[in-house]
Amino acid sequence: MKLSLFSAIFRFPLYGIVLGGFLLFVSCGEPPTPKPAGYFRIDMPKREYRLLDSIFPYSFEYPVYARISNDIHAPAEANWINIDFPRFKGRLHLSYKAVNNNLNTFTEDAHSLVMKHIPKASAIEEIRIENKEQRVFGLIYDIRGTGAASPYQFYITDSTSHFLRGALYFSVIPNNDSLAPVIDFIKGDIQHLLETVKWK
Secondary structure, eight states: OOOOHHHHHHHOHHHHHHHHHHHHHHHHSOOOOOOOOOOOOOOOOOOOEEEEOSSSSEEEEEETTOEEEEOTTOTTOTTOEEEEEGGGTEEEEEEEEEOSSOHHHHHHHHHHHHHTTTTTOSEEEEEEEEETTTTEEEEEEEEESTTOSOSEEEEEEOSSSEEEEEEEEESSOOOTTTTHHHHHHHHHHHHHHHHHOEEO
């Protein structure tokens, strides 16, 4: 003799209690929510600096945990260098030009290179640099957005003879959310460079 589910529940109350408890358990609990993706903790080194003072027409202090290398992509430009941050897979490209009544060309080129990041940037903040004592003037471009290839760029000049442009890059897939602590840390190093730069 076959019993329907309902008649089985009425005939055997224990089935009803078990089924009711199961339905109560399933209906009252919240569905599990996946945890958001986390990022690895990055330990930052202690800030220490050394002086770059060589044949270049500029000098500045740079971190002891960074390395200076020649820009192999511009062999004709003897004064173009890279500051490499091996620990962070980062590189600050520095390109130098002597000014000869063409400062506007250099500043517009720097601006155009920053504007190429607009499709991936959520915002670009311009920060003015003005150090009359050392004759250092220019702009910092703080480029925000998870897909921007270069999150930080700048140019500085004495307005008459020297022009130095910098662009920070990382040799990883652009994700400035996960790189945020590193970017902020290197921004401090770039700020120190800008505060200590001297023209020759």
